[in-house]
Structure formats: structure tokens, C-alpha cells
Amino acid sequence: MFHPLTPSDLHLLNRPSTMNRNAILVSVTGLLAATLIAAEHDNAYKVDVSKLPPVSSRQNVTFATDIKPLMEKSCVKCHSGERPKGRLKLDTLENALKGGGSGKAIIAGKSAESPIVGYTADLITDMEMPPVDKRTEFPALTKEQVGLLRAWIDQGAK
Numbered sequence: 001m002f003h004p005l006t007p008s009d010l011h012l013l014n015r016p017s018t019m020n021r022n023a024i025l026v027s028v029t030g031l032l033a034a035t036l037i038a039a040e041h042d043n044a045y046k047v048d049v050s051k052l053p054p055v056s057s058r059q060n061v062t063f064a065t066d067i068k069p070l071m072e073k074s075c076v077k078c079h080s081g082e083r084p085k086g087r088l089k090l091d092t093l094e095n096a097l098k099g100g101g102s103g104k105a106i107i108a109g110k111s112a113e114s115p116i117v118g119y120t121a122d123l124i125t126d127m128e129m130p131p132v133d134k135r136t137e138f139p140a141l142t143k144e145q146v147g148l149l150r151a152w153i154d155q156g157a158k
Helices: 007-014 018-044 063-074 093-098 115-120 143-154
Strands: none
Touching: 063 093, 063 143, 115 143
8 A cells, every 4th residue: 555755754764673664665666656657647648739620619619508419429328327437427517527537538728638639539549539449339529529529628618
């Protein structure tokens, strides 16, 4: 189990106790692992912004009218219920904005930085959404639909 080192733990470094050294080793190892995982996570969401579909010029894009129907058609079957994929629920606005196991999928006001955009635009290898092998059942969003999703996010994800 990972227990992060705190400044008050530094006195343990000078003690000869094997238990204390082991606790420190576990803490440092856990901290390094967490740092590597975070760095890998950050790299996974980097996309070439120039490859993103353009933001739709539509104004006043809303979740209920414009985005929810897209998600119901292509996303909600896997991203809802008791055990949503990636612990990400997209069935309601509130759930969509919460994010999932990998953090926030939607960053209000920043569509180019929102992982859901990279996923639905097929710009993140092995994280295309819907998954390529499920597209006979769940259609991929078109470039225009991804552009509408971007507009909604850039307009504040309301």
C-alpha cells in the first residue's frame, strides 16, 4: 500500500530501524510509480490539435438538445449503468462532467484539451471511441458531430 512521505517523516531517514527504512522505501517506490503513471496518463491525452475537426460555428449548443442524442447513439450503452467502461458515465450532464477513472473527459471551455474530443476524433491510438470493433453497433461520430461536441465544450459545456 502506498503511503506518501510527509515532511514529518524525514526524521525516519536517520533511524537505523529496518521497519522505518522499509516504510520509506515503500513510500518512495509508490511515489515514483504514481509519478510515472501520471506522466504516462498525461502523454496519453496529447493530441495534434491541427488534426482535430474544426469547432462548429453553431451558437448556444446544449447538452440536452445537441450532445445527449449523440452520446445516446454512440456512447451511453457502454458508459452508463452500474459498471460503466472506464468508470465514465455519459448518460447525464452531471455524470459526463464528473469524469471517470482516468480523470475528467470534458474540460469546460477547452475542447482541444478534453480527452473525449481526442477519443471521438480517433486521435488517440487504442482509445478510439466508440472502439473500432464496436462500430457496427455504435457509430463513430462524424467530423461535424465532433465539431459540435467541441463547440459545446468551448461554450462552457452547459
